[in-house]
Structure formats: structure tokens, C-alpha cells
Amino acid sequence: MPLLEVKDLKTYFSTGDGVVKAVDGVSFSVDKGETLGIVGESGSGKSVTCLTIMGLNARRNTMSMGQALFNGEDLLTASQARLREIRGNDIAMIFQDPMTSLNPVHTVGTQLIEAVTLHRDVPKKEARARALELLKQVGIPRAERRIDDYPHQFSGGMRQRVMIAMALINNPELLIADEPTTALDVTTQAQILALIEKLQADYNSAVIMITHDLGVIAEIADDVVVMYAAEVAEKGPVERIFRSPHHPYTWGLMGSLPRLDTDVDRLAQIQGQPPSLLRPPAGCRFHPRCPYVMDVCRKVDPELAPVGDDRRHLQACHLDEETKEREAARLLGAFSTEASAAP
Amino acid sequence: MIRYIIRRLIWAVALFLTVTLIGFVLFYLIPADPAKFACGRACTPDMVKKVAHYLGTDRPVYVQYGKFLGRIMPVSFHGGFHLKSPNLGRSFVNRQSVDYTIGQAAPETASLVLGGLVIWMLIALPIGILSALRPRSLLDRVSMTGVLVGISTHPVWLGLMASWLIGYKLHITPIAGYANFFHPLFAQPGGPIQWAYHLILPWITFAILFAAVYVRMIRANVMETMNEDYVRTARAKGAPEARVMRVHILRNALLPVVTMLGMDVGLALGGAIFTEQVYSINGLGYQTIQALNNYDSPTVLGILVFVCTSVIVMNLLVDLVYAWIDPRIRLS
Numbered sequence: 001m002p003l004l005e006v007k008d009l010k011t012y013f014s015t016g017d018g019v020v021k022a023v024d025g026v027s028f029s030v031d032k033g034e035t036l037g038i039v040g041e042s043g044s045g046k047s048v049t050c051l052t053i054m055g056l057n058a059r060r061n062t063m064s065m066g067q068a069l070f071n072g073e074d075l076l077t078a079s080q081a082r083l084r085e086i087r088g089n090d091i092a093m094i095f096q097d098p099m100t101s102l103n104p105v106h107t108v109g110t111q112l113i114e115a116v117t118l119h120r121d122v123p124k125k126e127a128r129a130r131a132l133e134l135l136k137q138v139g140i141p142r143a144e145r146r147i148d149d150y151p152h153q154f155s156g157g158m159r160q161r162v163m164i165a166m167a168l169i170n171n172p173e174l175l176i177a178d179e180p181t182t183a184l185d186v187t188t189q190a191q192i193l194a195l196i197e198k199l200q201a202d203y204n205s206a207v208i209m210i211t212h213d214l215g216v217i218a219e220i221a222d223d224v225v226v227m228y229a230a231e232v233a234e235k236g237p238v239e240r241i242f243r244s245p246h247h248p249y250t251w252g253l254m255g256s257l258p259r260l261d262t263d264v265d266r267l268a269q270i271q272g273q274p275p276s277l278l279r280p281p282a283g284c285r286f287h288p289r290c291p292y293v294m295d296v297c298r299k300v301d302p303e304l305a306p307v308g309d310d311r312r313h314l315q316a317c318h319l320d321e322e323t324k325e326r327e328a329a330r331l332l333g334a335f336s337t338e339a340s341a342a343p
Numbered sequence: 344m345i346r347y348i349i350r351r352l353i354w355a356v357a358l359f360l361t362v363t364l365i366g367f368v369l370f371y372l373i374p375a376d377p378a379k380f381a382c383g384r385a386c387t388p389d390m391v392k393k394v395a396h397y398l399g400t401d402r403p404v405y406v407q408y409g410k411f412l413g414r415i416m417p418v419s420f421h422g423g424f425h426l427k428s429p430n431l432g433r434s435f436v437n438r439q440s441v442d443y444t445i446g447q448a449a450p451e452t453a454s455l456v457l458g459g460l461v462i463w464m465l466i467a468l469p470i471g472i473l474s475a476l477r478p479r480s481l482l483d484r485v486s487m488t489g490v491l492v493g494i495s496t497h498p499v500w501l502g503l504m505a506s507w508l509i510g511y512k513l514h515i516t517p518i519a520g521y522a523n524f525f526h527p528l529f530a531q532p533g534g535p536i537q538w539a540y541h542l543i544l545p546w547i548t549f550a551i552l553f554a555a556v557y558v559r560m561i562r563a564n565v566m567e568t569m570n571e572d573y574v575r576t577a578r579a580k581g582a583p584e585a586r587v588m589r590v591h592i593l594r595n596a597l598l599p600v601v602t603m604l605g606m607d608v609g610l611a612l613g614g615a616i617f618t619e620q621v622y623s624i625n626g627l628g629y630q631t632i633q634a635l636n637n638y639d640s641p642t643v644l645g646i647l648v649f650v651c652t653s654v655i656v657m658n659l660l661v662d663l664v665y666a667w668i669d670p671r672i673r674l675s
Contacts (some may be wrong), residue, residue: 056578100572103591104671115580150670201368
């Protein structure tokens with residue numbers, strides 16, 4: 001049984017202007033110890049999906065449907081008390097901006113200890129010792145002194161390490177990382193990713209990594225879910241997605257990556273803007289921006305279907321198999337000299 | 344830290360001198376002769392001149408100001424350098440020591456202001472927090488309307504209405520007057536219970552305007568803090584709502600309230616003039632008005648000195664307290 005199984009998840013927010021369908025039929029699963037990458041543009045619904053799983057959306061004007069089965073238990077129907085038991089304990093989440101994610105008027109130690117004592121009935125000394133241990137594991141130098149410092153005395157990278165420490169302090173089975181490195185510079189990014197990978201191995205946690213950066217996905221993900229406009233465009237194992245992408249959006253994403261081995265004046269862009277989730281386009285949501293758009297795309301929203309015989313690799317596009325293979329090959333051929341285009 | 348305090352003290356002295364100098368000059372510019380007023384209508388110009396000389400008002404402004412400063416200083420150079428107690432002079436009108444006048448009036452104003460402060464915080468905190476938790480609910484709309492009414496209603500009108508309705512018509516509280524906390528003065532009620540009993544209506548009148556302002560501010564601060572990322576982190580850790588509110592939200596949202604409280608108290612100690620007038624409380628505000636009407640410069644300036652000092656002290660205290668409770672400031 002997978003650790004987390006999300007089935008047809010939908011989250012709708014009713015606003016003054018209408019109903020915003022932030023997540024509209026998303027399904028995926030995560031196995032114990034493996035890493036799932038969720039990639040997409042801003043506003044594609046990646047964060048809201050995970051906030052819905054954790055039950056962290058505002059309760060007013062929010063409707064969630066579908067299932068999020070964690071070890072068989074549906075989190076969407078669980079009680080608030082049960083969710084509080086799970087949060088920070090079995091499932092932990094870290095967020096994008098480390099500069100504002102820690103309470104500025106409490107020490108780092110206090111906040112780490114809080115994470116422990118919320119879920120374990122241990123004396124404060126023990127909790128503090130555990131906090132110290134985690135701070136050392138995430139690589140905070142002179143942890144004994146730093147544990148009593150306030151967040152503003154740490155740099156951005158250090159604060160994110162503290163957040164990771166806080167998330168892993170209770171050995172969660174699943175860590176959800178919502179763009180943990182977006183607000184950090186590239187070298188710090190590399191360090192943080194390496195840290196997450198190492199701790200994942202140490203604690204045998206599963207990780208859901210939300211990002212808009214394909215480089216991060218290539219680095220650490222085992223499986224990938226590509227989201228567009230609140231739906232899943234394509235999903236599958238990471239090698240399949242990178243070697244043989246089967247959706248025009250994925251091609252667009254890959255094509256817009258800057259490369260060291262080519263020399264271009266302008267990066268390839270996906271023309272157009274992400275659609276409004278208040279009134280999404282009819283039919284396939286990507287059709288206004290798709291260079292391969294056909295008539296059927298404007299009317300019918302494609303379902304997720306397997307690529308050939310591979311049941312793990314799914315995509316939602318009306319294009320025929322042949323065209324997709326050809327385009328995927330062309331794209332990758334433009335990239336590497338290996339030209340390993342065949343699926 | 345020490346350098347900070349010294350800087351603040353120097354600034355305080357400069358502020359003090361500026362305020363008192365301006366007050367002095369303004370008084371000097373008023374086209375009325377305090378000596379003539381003190382002397383009375385029946386005085387001849389000769390007698391007025393004698394009174395002016397006695398009071399010292401025939402001297403140039405800078406001499407008068409210099410004497411004023413000399414009186415306030417705790418040291419004296421007269422006949423050698425020695426310490427002396429600072430005093431604020433004597434009233435032009437009744438030769439009563441200004442120190443004494445302030446000593447009588449200040450406790451009454453303090454009773455009004457400090458009691459009012461407790462009441463306004465008791466009103467503003469729960470209403471502000473609950474309104475922030477349930478925006479656009481019935482409670483929220485009612486309290487925001489109440490805020491508008493509270494800010495718009497003039498304390499004099501409110502005081503008179505309250506005094507008439509509750510004091511006169513319903514006989515629930517006294518109509519006006521002040522009762523001494525410690526012992527009854529001649530022909531007046533006294534003791535703690537009478538003190539509180541006489542102050543209920545003044546407290547509420549005084550508090551309503553401040554409560555309205557604070558409800559708005561607390562509501563805005565709490566609503567803003569509720570959207571902060573670290574509140575989301577606390578929930579993601581599995582903290583129950585009560586804890587999130589107490590440890591994370593309020594601890595941050597109410598920091599600015601501390602600053603405002605300090606400043607407002609400093610200002611209000613200067614004399615809750617309207618409330619004192621309506622309820623005939625002989626506080627500092629009341630005394631100021633009397634003294635102004637009598638062109639009684641020493642009394643007005645004496646009260647000015649007192650208020651200036653209390654505002655400066657309160658502001659300094661507030662800064663120190665704030666530095667203590669906000670680690671971002673303390674450690675920078």
C-alpha cells in the first residue's frame with residue numbers, strides 16, 4: 001500500500017468573484033521512502049494540493065473533495081484533533097520563505113522544543129537535547145549557543161535549515177517541502193537539497209518536493225507530477241518524463257530551460273499566460289497556449305491516459321502517439337548529442 | 344545601551360527647554376497684563392506697577408525665563424554652589440505654591456486616567472481580538488459601528504448625557520464630584536469605595552474614545568498577524584488554535600499596543616480636560632483652564648513642566664519596555 005494516495009482531489013474556494021477551482025481532479029501516490037516532485041507554474045495548484053492534504057486551508061469558503069489516504073486513513077474526513085496529531089508528527093511541511101516562517105519573538109530553541117512537546121510527553125530537558133541534536137544534524141555550527149538565538153540572528157539558508165530541523169524532529173513518515181529553495185541563492189540551494197536528500201535517507205522519510213525548477217526535480221525526484229491549471233498534465237517516473245515527455249506543456253517547460261551547451265539569444269517561452277482558475281478555458285486548459293492545438297482540444301478536456309504500455313507514465317493530451325514521440329525526440333535531439341530519442 | 348539612554352536624556356532636556364520656552368513666550372505675547380488682573384479692577388496704575396514689580400512681570404522675558412529655569416534646577420549658585428529643592432513658583436493670583444496646586448490636582452487626574460486605562464483595555468482587547476477572528480460577522484460589524492460612534496462622540500456631550508441620565512434621572516451614580524481615596528476632605532465623601540463610586544461615570548466617559556481607537560488598532564494588528572507565515576508554520580506543527588493565538592499571534596500583534604499605551608497615558612496625564620470639566624474633578628486639566636482664564640502664568644507653566652516631564656518619562660519608559668519585549672530591537 002502506498003504511504004500517501006491522493007485520489008481525484010479537488011479544492012474550490014468561493015470568493016466574491018465566483019468559485020476558484022484551485023485543484024481540480026489531481027491524483028498521485030507516494031511510496032514509503034521515495035521522492036515525488038510536483039512541478040508547475042505559479043498558480044498551477046501545487047501548493048494548494050499539499051495544503052489540502054495537511055488540512056491547512058482556511059476553513060471558511062473552502063470545499064475539498066476526493067480522498068487523501070495516508071496509510072489508508074482519509075485525511076480529508078479526519079477530525080481536527082486527528083489532523084493536529086498528524087501534523088508535525090507523521091507528516092511535516094516546510095514552506096517557501098524561511099525569512100518569515102519563524103516567529104521572531106521566540107528563540108529558535110523554543111520553537112523547536114514546541115515542535116517536540118506538542119506531540120511527545122517528555123520533560124523539557126529531553127526536548128531541548130533532541131532540538132540540539134537536530135540542529136547539529138542540519139549543519140548549524142556552534143549549535144549549543146545558537147539554540148538560544150532568535151530567528152533574525154540567522155541567515156536565510158540557516159533559517160531554512162532550522163525549518164528542516166523542526167520538520168524532521170519527530171521522524172515524520174512524509175515530508176512535504178513547498179519550494180524550500182526558491183528564496184535562496186543557488187549555492188545555498190544545492191546545500192539544502194543535499195541536506196534533504198541525506199536526511200531522507202537517514203530517516204527513511206518520503207518526500208514531496210514542490211518546485212517550479214526542473215533542475216531540482218532532475219536532482220532528487222523519483223517520480224514527477226506536472227501540474228497545469230489545477231490539473232495533472234503528465235506524471236510518471238523521472239527518467240520517463242525527462243527522456244520521453246509526452247505533453248506540450250512539458251515540452252514547453254523543458255524547452256525554456258537555459259542550457260550551457262547551446263547559444264541562444266532568447267530563451268524559448270511558452271506563449272501566453274496561465275489561465276484564470278475562476279473561469280478556466282473550455283476543453284483542454286492548455287489549448288490557448290499550445291502550438292499543437294486542434295479542434296477537439298477546444299471542446300474536450302483530455303483524460304489522463306498511459307503512454308503506450310507503460311502504466312506508470314500518464315499524460316493528458318489529445319495529440320496522437322506518433323506526433324508526441326516525434327516532438328519529444330526533436331526536443332531532446334536539440335539538446336543532447338546522445339539523441340536517445342527512442343522510448 | 345548606555346549611549347542610547349544618554350542620547351535620549353540629552354534629547355529630553357532639549358525638548359523640555361524648547362517646550363517651556365515656547366510656553367513662556369506665548370504667555371508673554373498675550374495682550375493682557377497679569378499684574379492688572381491680579382491686582383483687581385479697583386487698582387490704580389500706580390498700584391498695578393507695584394504689583395508688577397512684586398510679581399516680577401516688569402522684567403524682560405529672558406530675565407523672567409532665566410528666573411523660571413533657576414527655580415526649577417536642583418542646584419543654586421546664590422551665595423555659593425549648593426543643592427536646593429526645585430520649585431515651580433507661586434501663583435500670580437492667590438500666591439499659592441504651584442507645587443501644592445499640582446500636588447492636589449495630579450492625583451485626581453491620575454485616578455481618572457489610570458482607571459480609565461484599565462477600563463478601556465478591558466473593553467478593547469476582547470472586542471478587538473474577537474472581531475479579528477470573525478471578520479464581517481455580526482459581532483464585527485456591530486463593534487466597528489460602535490468604534491465609529493465612540494470616535495465621533497465628543498466626551499463633553501457623552502459626559503453630560505451620561506451624567507444626566509445615569510446620575511440625575513436614574514440616581515445610579517453621583518452626578519459629579521471627586522472623592523478622596525484616603526480620607527474625606529471637609530464636607531466631602533471619602534474612602535476607597537466612594538472614590539470608585541464617584542469615578543465610574545468619568546472613567547467610562549474618558550475610556551470610550553480610547554477604547555474605540557484601540558479596538559480598531561487591535562483588530563487590524565491581529566488580522567494582519569494572522570496571515571503571517573510563522574502562524575502557518577505553528578499550525579503545520581500541529582499546535583491547537585488556542586496556543587497559536589496566545590503564543591504566536593497575540594505575542595506579536597500586541598507589541599505596538601505597548602508603545603501606544605505609553606504615549607497615550609503620557610498625553611492623558613496632561614489633563615483629560617473635557618471629562619474633568621463635566622464632572623467637576625479638580626484635576627490638572629481643570630486647573631489649567633482656571634489658570635489660563637486668570638492669566639496665571641506660573642501655574643500654567645508649572646503644569647506644562649509637569650506634563651512635559653511625564654510625557655518624556657513615559658516615552659522613555661515605553662522605548663525601554665519595547666526594547667525588552669521585542670528581541671529584534673534588543674539585540675541590534
